[in-house]
Amino acid sequence: MPAGQRTAHFFRILYFSLFIFACLLIFFPGLTIDPSIIDVSQVFKILDYIMIIVQLLVSLLGTLVIQITYSLLSVKSRLPFIGDLAFGAIDGSDIQTQISALLNPQNNLFPHSSIATIGEEVITDLFNFFGATIILILIPIAILSGIGFLREGDTKLAIYSFLGFQLIIIIAIFTENILISTVINSNSLLDLLFSPLFTIGFLLYLLLEIAFQTSYTLNIIEPMTEREKRIQGHLKRIRTFVPRTEEQEKGKEQTVQSIQSKKFGLLASSYLREMVERRVFRKGEKEQDSKSTMRLQSYLANLNQSDPDVELKLAAKTAQPDVSALMKHFIPAMIFRVVAVILFSYIIMAPEGLLNIFVKAAFPALLDSLELSQPEFRTIAIINVALLFILFGVILHYLTSGRTAKIIERVVQQIDTIVDFDRGPKTPISAESIEEGKEETVESVQEEEIS
């Protein structure tokens, strides 16, 4: 197995292990989420409410019918020979009576024990219903997307998986079905790290980060490895291509036709003749293909003579990414990122420590402010930190692009010119040499721009 593929497999296994660990941590009964949240019966409980709504509607309609019937009866009483029997037995009860009958706790239709707790129970039922429904939808999304990522290497799937898991946790918190402590303690960095909710959230983030690294490996190594294999295959086919002679083709076709004709009779032979004719028409194309392949074969042979690396370059083997370098840079880069993210998160979540150092002297009142612990402050802090990173990026790009060096160079040149001007020309300069000088300057600027 090539080194590239081995590396890709390594990252896949890494992702898979962490994925399984996350799944176990979240779904294993009694660890993080209360298994009662994944209760299918909660989904069907909503049917009771639908039934009540339907019955209320029916009662309402019944009342309307009664009212209309009464009106009709009042008309009927003035008409001769039509008695009450014509309308059957009419229950004269009103809608209030019907609703109270429906909401009666003794009634089997109503799922609650008493009228007094109806508000809480309805809300609880709705919470449970939405929680169970959403989680039942999210679980397959989270798991199947993760598995899909392992198969396809598409980062979108890893993101779906990540979002799925996170939403499951959020729903579990929302419906109070979470078994771990939900307090994210940011008193110290260690407290933060050992907060169970932080640990789970961070583990899922780590899974996403590894997914991105895996995707990078898959995107950069696998296509190149496959490309190399594919093109090597093409090259081999071209190298070993031997055109069939006309006699070989002809002999083969005739044999087939004669045998088949004897075997299947007239109808079959006419069919076969048609097929043979079609083949004859296609023969032109085949001949053309064979010719172009032969031409390509000789062209490649000529290229090989002038450049022995032709095949390597065609298969892009000379441009293959360095797997060892990839592995060498992966772990430090990953550790660095993760540590940086944790540190900055901590600073934003618990800014008091940092403010104590930098701001205390100037604005002592700020540290006493209650607003520091509010989410609004964190939001402002994260916006500022993000903008600072962007600003650093812009500055660093500007510094490394070499523009500053060019500007300095130009300034130095200008200063030199001024100095030369002050000194005055020692020898008279001809118009031609001035022109030449101008041209040279223009050319060099163009070169700089091009480079």
Added chain:
Amino acid sequence: MLSSRGAFIAIGGILLLSVGLSAKGIGTVTTMIPILFAGEGFTPNPSENTTSGLEWLEAFEILNESPIVDYGMFLGTLLVLASVIGLPFFRASSNASLIRVTRKVDREKAFAGEYIYVTVRIENTGTRRLDFLEIYDAIPDMFEIVLGENFIITQLSGKETKEFSYIIQVSTRGVYRIGPTKVIIHDRLGFYFEENVRHFYTEILCYPSYEDIRRMEALSKRRQQGKMFGAHKTRLKGMGDDFHALARYYPGAPFKSLDWKAFSRTGELMVREFEAEKNIRMVVFLDHSGSMGAGIPYNTKLDFAIRSTMLVMKMAEERQDLFGLITYSDRPTSFIKPGGGKAMFFQLLEILALVEPQGRSDPLAAVDFVMQRVPRASFYVFLTDLESSDSEIFTEAAKRARSMKNHITVISPFGPLFETKLTDLTATERAIAEAIFEEYLGYRKQVEDRLRGIGVEIINVGPDDILPNVIKTYTEGKKIGKGMV
């Protein structure tokens, strides 16, 4: 700068922050509404009846103290940070302008159907490592990649150089440009990218296909091996070296031509006659007006006319005849004076490679142009569909050319034959096509009648017989000695 993946993570983070803030916000609203309505803060009183009108709000109060606020804020912070934390490092290391891309082709001129080997060289002139680099070398639609790929995804260390190649096949004549090249640098996680398009091009001049000539050469080889019969030689008598025939002696015949062996055999005085070393001067008038571009793509009337011109020019070059070319539409666009030799043949190929169908046709201007530059009698072969010019103009052009004793043959691609195949049409379409055919033929008949009167031969051709007819016109002309030098 921020890729879709990075943007997705950043927006996800912002959304989660919003969830945290909203969760907090809902709590705030629930505490504020009672204040607004009752004029005092909402203070749940245990002695109060639990079925009060504000009780429903308590259901949402759960959010005010919910860990969702904290968790949303924490996750949002994590994702926003994750999306920006690598940016300074990426911006510091990835500078697309520090990547030098060069392209090399093994030839800049090729015949249609031939291969071109393209090598792209990427050099990181900077010192920092690029983790994820994509290079795309754009090729024209007319080119087909037969081997290799025109892009690469790789990494590049500081000062490192990498190369990749691909082979393309040129399908039709013309001038094409390979390029530009797109350089995309990503970070390792694919959150950021920098794109840069290098507008440098490699121009490829593609001559018309050499396939017909190659086939002809293969045939002539067979002929040399005795597999083919019917060598086309000029049968005119003259002062050449090749023996032609024996003839009866006539007074005044040079004594050195007497064949004494024949005299002894037959008892009659016989003289040896030799074949004349004849060369003709031929000028091909290639009409490239707009109507010549009609037909199936890459097999238009003009394409066939070009193939025919190439073939006949190659034959003329081999037979050491003088051949010239003028291409014209509403004015003469290029001209090669009748001459010979391989260099001239390649000049001609360049002209043919660049010819495009455009404008109307003015054969009179073309004839005047040639007659001014080639005053001697020549063999004019017109390749025109006679559709973009008035018949009067063509007649006038032919008259002028004939007045200077030039021989004229018009090989005229018949439009409908290039545009449709009768067998492919339905009955109705066929009826319409036949009506159009009739109309075309009627018009042609008029032109033909008018031109025949002044000694101009017109040959109507379709895609199947244009090449043989052009060759035949040339060989017949040579036999008769049209435009003899």
